Amino acid sequence: MIEFKNVCKQYSNLKALDKINLTIPSSSIFGIVGKSGAGKSTLLRTINQLELIDSGTILVDGVDIATLKGKSLRIFRKKVAMIFQHFSLMQTKTIYKNIALPLECSGYKKSDIKEKVEELAALVGIKDKLHEKPRNLSGGQCQRVAIARALTLNPKILLCDEATSALDPKTTHDILSLLKRIKKQYDITIIMVTHQMEVIKEVCDEIAILKDGELVEVGKTDQLFISNNTSLKELTNEDEIIPTKGINIKIYFPKESSNNALITKMARDLNIDFSIVWGKLERFKEDTLGSLIINIDDTEIKKEKVIKYLQKEQVLFDIIGGEK
Ligand SMILES: Nc1ncnc2c1ncn2[C@@H]1O[C@H](COP(=O)(O)OP(=O)(O)OP(=O)(O)O)[C@@H](O)[C@H]1O
Ligand SMILES: [Mg+2]
Known part of the structure; x- marks a missing residue:
């Protein structure tokens, strides 16, 4: 578990991180989103101390990382790995050498290095x-190499800064599937900074939203969407365009009910006509979730009937726009 307590970081008079309080659970895939300059990379880089904080505390599994020194700091550094948008590979070295580097620096035996490099190369599919x-590899293959290199010292936390932003959608999907598999297999915590909403929806259990250095929202991905x-x-940048006449009711379809025929059944049961004026179905990991806005005539009786019906069916809904 990673806990940020009142974490602040300032660059001259710019507050890059402003009193961040956040808990990232272990063994989760956690997203950090926000506009450019919001402080996402800064926050991510405080975890492996690439950025030092001005005040506050960061606890990793209960230990204040600012207090680590000597051997305990070296052990902690091995526990946290990172991958980047542009892979950061050494262009003059072979893929083998790129993956082997952290092991060589840590003084592993040649035979152990060979075994580990081959195991990881097989895992990420670049054997x-x-x-x-x-230079002879595609972007997706380069990111696979970077992932293999990141895993050499058996980290417990993997930091990803826009790791899929330079990749096409299919390659992005493949890399995300690989990261999901790795998370499961090695039981690690993955923290993803991204501006790609598809990435968030596909893999993140929870997300934190940053704005001008402040944490403005934290929650389960599907619930926030x-x-x-x-x-x-x-x-x-999505906004529904809804009628200004009548009553608009937005109905959410959480996991359990995304496939049922609630709207048609309600129309039949109540003998009321609805116009469906806006709708969206989206995939979140393995689930399809959706929302629909229906519009009904502006009469109190109809409105009461529909509200009663939706309450009885225990459906999540909101009355939006138009007449309240
Ligand atoms: N080393 C630095 N010196 C001065 N200002 C910095 C430094 N690093 C970051 N900043 C500033 O801190 C703010 C947050 O930067 P950060 O890189 O964390 O944003 P970000 O959310 O990752 O943005 P992007 O999506 O563009 O990568 C920005 O205003 C940035 O200009
Ligand atoms: Mg950034």
Whole structure:
């Protein structure tokens, strides 16, 4: 578990991180999102102390990382690995050498290094590239190499700063699947800084939203998307266009009910016509979640009937826009 307590970081008079209080659970995939300059990379880099904080505390599994020195600091550094948007591979070295580097620096035996490099190359699917140079690999393959290198010292935390931002959608999906598999297999915590909403939806259990160095929202990914969270909406630039006449009711379809025929059943049961004026179905990891806005005539009787019905069916809904 990683806990940020009142963490502040300032660059001259710019507050890059302003009193951040946040808990990232172990063994989760956690997203950090926000506009450019919001402080995402800064926050991520405080975890491996690439950025030092001005005040506050960062606890990793209960230990204040600022107090680590000598051997305990070296052990901690091995526990936290990082991958980047542009892979950061050594262009003049082979893929084998790139992956082997952290092991060589840590003084491992040659035979152990060979075994580990081959195991990781197989895991990430680049076993046949070990003797190539990075320039002969595609972006997706380079990121696989970077992931293998990041895993050499058996980290418990993997920091990803825009790790898929330079990749096409199919390659992004493949890399995300690999990261999900790695998380499961090695039981690590993955923290992803990204501006790609598809990445968030596909892999993140929870997200934190930063704005001008402040933490403005934390929550489960599907719940934040489905509830049309205002901070998230600012990032996605999505807005429903809804009628100004009548009553608009937004109905959310959480996991359990995304496939049922609630709207048609309600129309039949109540004998009321609805217009469906806006809708969205989205995939979140293995689930499909959705929301629909229906519009009904502006009469109190109809409104009461629909509200009663939705309450009885225990459906999540909001009355939005138009007449309240
Ligand atoms: N070394 C530095 N010196 C001065 N200012 C910095 C430094 N690093 C970051 N900043 C500033 O701190 C703020 C947060 O930067 P950060 O890189 O964390 O943003 P970000 O959310 O990762 O943005 P992006 O999505 O563009 O990568 C920005 O205003 C940035 O200009
Ligand atoms: Mg950044």
